[in-house]
């Protein structure tokens with residue numbers, strides 16, 4: 041188990057503390073459409089304010105690709121954050137992030153002040169973990185806290201780079217993600233059921249392989265299931281298929297059997313005449329998909345089968361939708377899985393991304409044990425990988 045320093049292990053009073061947050065919020069026409077990520081960062085920020093630190097925040101927003109593009113400014117985040125904290129949040133609007141203006145503003149900070157730097161991805165060096173940029177960021181502060189789980193699987197200047205230049209610790213949000221998901225992967229209460237969905241097998245090969253060593257049951261739904269159907273010798277019509285992964289799917293099915301892992305695929309599917317909510321659709325058994333049709337959701341019998349498995353579980357992790365849940369005619373399987381998770385007394389972990397969006401959309405978010413703030417990062421944890429942003433933090 042990781043034994044990384046937490047923000048509570050640092051002596052922060054009177055110190056300048058640089059905090060990497062995940063303020064990569066969804067925006068429309070310059071307005072924030074969902075502020076969950078800002079809210080998620082509050083416990084660490086509030087702790088630092090209450091303990092007399094000078095709090096310097098940084099984050100990326102979108103993909104400005106190394107240029108100071110105004111549509112990716114963090115200015116609206118500073119305003120919203122100020123409303124949450126009920127205090128002014130200073131905003132250093134420097135195109136080069138650590139410019140003369142930012143340096144002067146930071147130098148003038150008092151204990152309890154909060155300042156937000158401009159979008160770290162205004163600098164090309166950010167995503168390349170450029171040493172110069174990391175040094176500039178580190179030069180602003182005495183201590184560093186990483187509280188951005190969403191980028192923890194990336195080695196960037198604002199997470200990995202600065203970690204080696206300042207005494208470092210994890211913030212409360214990252215700590216919780218690691219505690220819940222890390223402990224679950226190490227010592228799950230059984231039966232341990234993993235549910236994987238989404239479009240591509242190729243994105244989840246490492247996850248499937250790692251989970252086969254850990255879970256009692258692996259449920260595979262969504263577009264990725266059809267490559268497994270072909271591995272079993274069934275036709276899939278126009279359904280999503282990764283031909284070059286069929287052999288691998290075969291070997292994963294064999295591996296599951298050899299390890300005594302129950303691998304469940306959909307037994308029926310909602311198929312349609314095209315990739316559209318207006319297309320004609322019907323439900324057929326998994327080995328009866330006709331030519332010209334494509335599978336866009338799991339069917340009612342599959343839902344029942346998966347529900348029974350979930351009801352029996354003590355731990356469930358879920359990543360990836362069961363169908364094209366963005367279209368109402370093909371959303372039932374995904375929402376049924378979300379609902380099934382509200383009815384079990386198991387520890388339920390939603391691995392970010394589309395499954396988290398589906399759970400939030402269905403109104404069941406409060407009923408889950410843990411919804412991860414990082415889709416890619418949680419997948420890499422399920423894959424058994426070490427996340428560079430966390431690995432770089434000082435040990436206790």
Ligand code: AMP
Nearest residue numbers: 238239240262263335336360363364365
């Ligand atoms: P991923 O990013 O791999 O988790 O994939 C998520 C996407 O997979 C969502 O946008 C879904 O609409 C899509 N998806 C799920 N099931 C299917 C399916 N049967 N056919 C096509 N796309 C699907």
